[in-house]
Amino acid sequence: MWKFESSRAHSKFMKKNISIIGSGFSSLSAACYLAKAGHNVTVYEKNDRLGGRARQFKAEGFTFDMGPSWYWMPDVFEKFFNDFGKTTNDFYKLKKLNPAYRVYFGSEDYIDIEDDIEKISEKFEKIEKGSGMKLKKFMQKAKENYSIGVTDMLYKMPGMSPLELVSLKTIKKVRYFVSTIRKDVNKEFKNPKLRSILEFPVLFLGAKASNTPAFYNFMNYADFGLGTFQPKNGFYDLVTAMVSLGTSLGVSYKTNHDLQKIQIKNKNVSNLIFENSEVKCDLVISGADYHHTEGLLPKRFRQYSENYWENRVFAPSSLLFYVGFNKKLKNVEHHNLFFDTDFDQHADEIYNKPKWPTDPLFYANFTSKTNAKTAPSNCENGFFLIPIATNLEDSIEIREKYFNIILEKLESYTKQKLRDSIIFKKSFCVSDFKKEYNSYGGNAYGLANTLFQTAFLRPNIKSKLVQNLYFCGQLTVPGPGVPPAIVSGELVANLINK
Numbered sequence: 001m002w003k004f005e006s007s008r009a010h011s012k013f014m015k016k017n018i019s020i021i022g023s024g025f026s027s028l029s030a031a032c033y034l035a036k037a038g039h040n041v042t043v044y045e046k047n048d049r050l051g052g053r054a055r056q057f058k059a060e061g062f063t064f065d066m067g068p069s070w071y072w073m074p075d076v077f078e079k080f081f082n083d084f085g086k087t088t089n090d091f092y093k094l095k096k097l098n099p100a101y102r103v104y105f106g107s108e109d110y111i112d113i114e115d116d117i118e119k120i121s122e123k124f125e126k127i128e129k130g131s132g133m134k135l136k137k138f139m140q141k142a143k144e145n146y147s148i149g150v151t152d153m154l155y156k157m158p159g160m161s162p163l164e165l166v167s168l169k170t171i172k173k174v175r176y177f178v179s180t181i182r183k184d185v186n187k188e189f190k191n192p193k194l195r196s197i198l199e200f201p202v203l204f205l206g207a208k209a210s211n212t213p214a215f216y217n218f219m220n221y222a223d224f225g226l227g228t229f230q231p232k233n234g235f236y237d238l239v240t241a242m243v244s245l246g247t248s249l250g251v252s253y254k255t256n257h258d259l260q261k262i263q264i265k266n267k268n269v270s271n272l273i274f275e276n277s278e279v280k281c282d283l284v285i286s287g288a289d290y291h292h293t294e295g296l297l298p299k300r301f302r303q304y305s306e307n308y309w310e311n312r313v314f315a316p317s318s319l320l321f322y323v324g325f326n327k328k329l330k331n332v333e334h335h336n337l338f339f340d341t342d343f344d345q346h347a348d349e350i351y352n353k354p355k356w357p358t359d360p361l362f363y364a365n366f367t368s369k370t371n372a373k374t375a376p377s378n379c380e381n382g383f384f385l386i387p388i389a390t391n392l393e394d395s396i397e398i399r400e401k402y403f404n405i406i407l408e409k410l411e412s413y414t415k416q417k418l419r420d421s422i423i424f425k426k427s428f429c430v431s432d433f434k435k436e437y438n439s440y441g442g443n444a445y446g447l448a449n450t451l452f453q454t455a456f457l458r459p460n461i462k463s464k465l466v467q468n469l470y471f472c473g474q475l476t477v478p479g480p481g482v483p484p485a486i487v488s489g490e491l492v493a494n495l496i497n498k
Helices: 002-012 025-036 074-082 117-127 131-156 168-172 174-178 181-188 192-205 214-226 236-249 290-295 306-310 343-351 396-414 430-437 482-497
Strands: 017-021 040-044 056-059 062-065 094-096 101-106 109-113 229-231 252-254 259-265 268-274 278-280 283-286 317-325 335-338 362-365 380-388 422-428 469-471
Touching (some): 017 025, 109 117, 131 168, 131 181, 131 214, 181 192, 192 214, 317 396, 343 380, 469 482
Parallel strands (some): 283 469
Antiparallel strands (some): 094 229, 101 109, 335 362
């Protein structure tokens, strides 16, 4: 009897062969934590380069990060590497940007958001009397919510129970869960420019400010309080760092592995079927698109119906342009927001009445402003993003129409001719998100963080129907964004290791 019990106890902690589907940040994170725990971990990526949406490509002397570009919440990244006895500085150098970003409201009408709350408060005060002190009070509340939301809650919410949200601290903050970002901002600030700036961080959560719980104002602290950083060689530095760490822990990475089918035996994944190979595994984590992954299962093992997915509130898709200019650009910073049109109308055309935007807001990023190596000598590297609804008709003609719209605005507001200086251009949109990432509806950021899509109300991190199948990434907990994705990997690894 003793030998039997001892054998059972030992087998419970036996090293497992774990397969991870996809190589986005949640997958890279989970791989490191599970390898550290002693498991054999292999990451399978369908494309030819690791990083998921954070891939990088080079063309004609330019280097482009394909997706994430805002390095916010540096404490989350630091904690990740600290968990392995490392620091971010062991892998890449960070620069705090000043200004963090520029917001254009029209020709010769812009605000630079600097790297210090005192400076930002002075800017607010000049625009709206009394708003400087209001901003400081607003930020104090945002800081408190950041401490609760990130330090106390983010790492303790695998989405298994409503009780995960309940603590003395969250009970005291209940007002922030029933109010919205829009209501709280509008209560304190009247100027539309200031309101737009304070609502902007909600874009990272993939939802309208009017639908996002006020508790998420902790993103304002991430913005104004912690600041905006840039890895020396671009955002792909983070991918390289996580892969390097994983390799040192024994993780194997395989590219060009497009999963075709998941075989089930006795309510467990038995085999993963790729185009040219078949893999046996003890446990599977999918960091790939949740809906797509379930579509590879026999129908009776899918937790969520098509109707379920059709009724979720998805974060936007994006129309992206990667552009190389043969000269240095004037009057732009590393990050630039063009909020020169009706914020609410554009949001309405994303969420409520999906259509191509009448007059789009857009974002422009020039990495060569802080790292000359991302462009040839005396050239500029441009990344442009227009948030759009999912599942829109996507054609070359439509893409060109919107490129011309934003280029005309950029030329007008920065007072320079640019069209004849373009020497490279590549676009990426809804059809590419579907093709490259199997993204549901071509979404770019996953499920929006609305009140009814938070924590345990998001798709499960562990399958209820397949015993050894788990999920991580932006369609499950904690939600969209790079820091939450890294935390998602940790959460699923912790669940498995328990």
